[in-house]
Amino acid sequence: MLSIRQRGVEALKRQLSKHEYQKLVDEKAPGSHYVRNIIAAFITGGAICSVGQIIMMVLKNFGADKETTASATSIIMVFIGAFLTGINIYDEIGKFGGAGASVPITGFSNSIVSPAMEFKKEGHVMGVGAKMFLIAGPVLVYGIFASVVAGLFYFIWKQVM
Amino acid sequence: MSEIIRAFLLGGCICIIGQILIDFTKITPARIMVIFVVTGVVLGIFGLYQPLIDWGGAGATVPLLGFGNVLAKGVMKEVDETGLLGVFTGGVKAAAAGITAAITFGYIMAIISKPRIKR
Numbered sequence: 368m369l370s371i372r373q374r375g376v377e378a379l380k381r382q383l384s385k386h387e388y389q390k391l392v393d394e395k396a397p398g399s400h401y402v403r404n405i406i407a408a409f410i411t412g413g414a415i416c417s418v419g420q421i422i423m424m425v426l427k428n429f430g431a432d433k434e435t436t437a438s439a440t441s442i443i444m445v446f447i448g449a450f451l452t453g454i455n456i457y458d459e460i461g462k463f464g465g466a467g468a469s470v471p472i473t474g475f476s477n478s479i480v481s482p483a484m485e486f487k488k489e490g491h492v493m494g495v496g497a498k499m500f501l502i503a504g505p506v507l508v509y510g511i512f513a514s515v516v517a518g519l520f521y522f523i524w525k526q527v528m
Numbered sequence: 529m530s531e532i533i534r535a536f537l538l539g540g541c542i543c544i545i546g547q548i549l550i551d552f553t554k555i556t557p558a559r560i561m562v563i564f565v566v567t568g569v570v571l572g573i574f575g576l577y578q579p580l581i582d583w584g585g586a587g588a589t590v591p592l593l594g595f596g597n598v599l600a601k602g603v604m605k606e607v608d609e610t611g612l613l614g615v616f617t618g619g620v621k622a623a624a625a626g627i628t629a630a631i632t633f634g635y636i637m638a639i640i641s642k643p644r645i646k647r
Contacts (some may be wrong), residue, residue, distance in 0.1 A: 401551050408547035409540035412591070416539025419586030420532050437589060437598075438625035444590060445626060449633035453641035466546030469557040470564060471539065471590045476630045478561065483638030495638050502558045503630065506592070509562045510599055513569040514619030518603035521573060522615055525607065 404465050411464025415471040419444055441472055448473030452480040478502035531585055538584030542591045561592055568596020573604065598622050 422443050426436045448471075451457040457477045461468040468474050479499045486498035500507070546560050555563070571577040577597040580588040588594055602622020606614030620627065 404551055405544050405547050408543045412543025412546075413536035413540030413587075416584075416587040416590045417532050417536045419539075419590035420535035423586050423589075424531065440586065440589070441595075441626040442629040445629040446633045449630070449637040453637035455641075455644045458644075464543075466550050466557065466560060467540070467543040469561060470543045470546040470592055472592060472595060472626065473590075474557075475561065475592060475595070475626075476634055478558070479630055479634035480637045480641075483634060484641060484643045487638065487643075495635065499631070499634055499638065502561065503634075505558065506561050506565050507627070510565040510569065510596060510623075511619050513566045513596070514599035514603045515615055517569050517573040517600050518607050518615035518618055521604050522607050522612055 407463055408465050408467035408470075411460060411467025412470060413467075415444075415467070415473055418447070419471075444472050445476040448476035449480045452477045453484070457481075475503060475506065478506075534584045535587035535590075538580065538587030539590060540587075542587070542593060564592040565596040565599075568593035568598075569600045570596075572597035572600025595623065595626060598626070 419440055423436055423440050426439055431439065448457060451460070451473070457468065457473070458481065461474070461477065468477070478501070482501040483495045483499040486494040488494060489498070546564065549555050549560055549563070550557060568577065571593065577588065577593065577600075581594070581597070589597075599619040599622060602620075603615060603618030606618030606621060608614070610617070
């Protein structure tokens with residue numbers, strides 16, 4: 368049995384060597400982690416979109432029309448993202464896949480559940496309710512604002528043409 | 529099967545763009561998400577995103593670019609049907625399913641699950 372202090376020293380040593388190792392790796396192979404990140408993002412993003420495609424095909428088989436299929440697919444994908452975040456799996460996918468996990472719509476629902484879980488102790492209103500939109504808020508603000516600008520642009524273009 | 533492979537390829541490539549932006553410009557993932565949605569709106573309004581959906585299916589609709597495209601498509605449809613009022617109703621109307629699902633499932637999952645203890 369190691370004493371608490373010995374264990375602390377051991378942990379420190381391990382942490383240091385891990386850090387030094389990472390530094391060494393970065394020096395030896397600059398840019399190699401870029402390649403790794405890109406491949407991981409491709410695989411993760413591709414896999415998530417394939418799941419979406421399978422859901423779409425299943426819904427189409429049930430005879431859903433185009434619009435219903437599109438809406439239902441996003442609802443299901445959003446649910447999957449929220450569920451995997453809730454059981455602490457999506458953050459692991461994010462660690463591996465980087466942008467491959469955050470760019471799909473499942474990443475959007477992850478960005479809602481993750482901060483809401485973390486700030487639960489601050490209460491239901493200012494904790495969960497407010498922190499849900501930490502990242503989703505800006506996405507909705509700029510997305511919806513852009514759609515209004517686009518709509519106005521389209522409206523004027525229609526009058527002129 | 530070929531539909532799934534195309535979705536994989538297109539979705540993967542779109543995510544590579546996001547990853548390159550994160551690694552080479554130090555833009556945070558949150559900003560990437562904002563940029564992708566706004567870019568999707570711009571592509572959608574000019575009809576440039578539909579060809580990608582036609583080719584790659586969910587590979588184009590699942591990434592946040594597709595969410596932006598839905599907003600743009602929705603606002604154009606509503607402007608066609610109701611005129612100026614559509615500018616304000618179209619975007620959110622079309623994206624309602626995704627937004628409401630995200631809020632509902634997000635809230636429920638946040639309430640019933642516990643965050644993992646950080647080491």
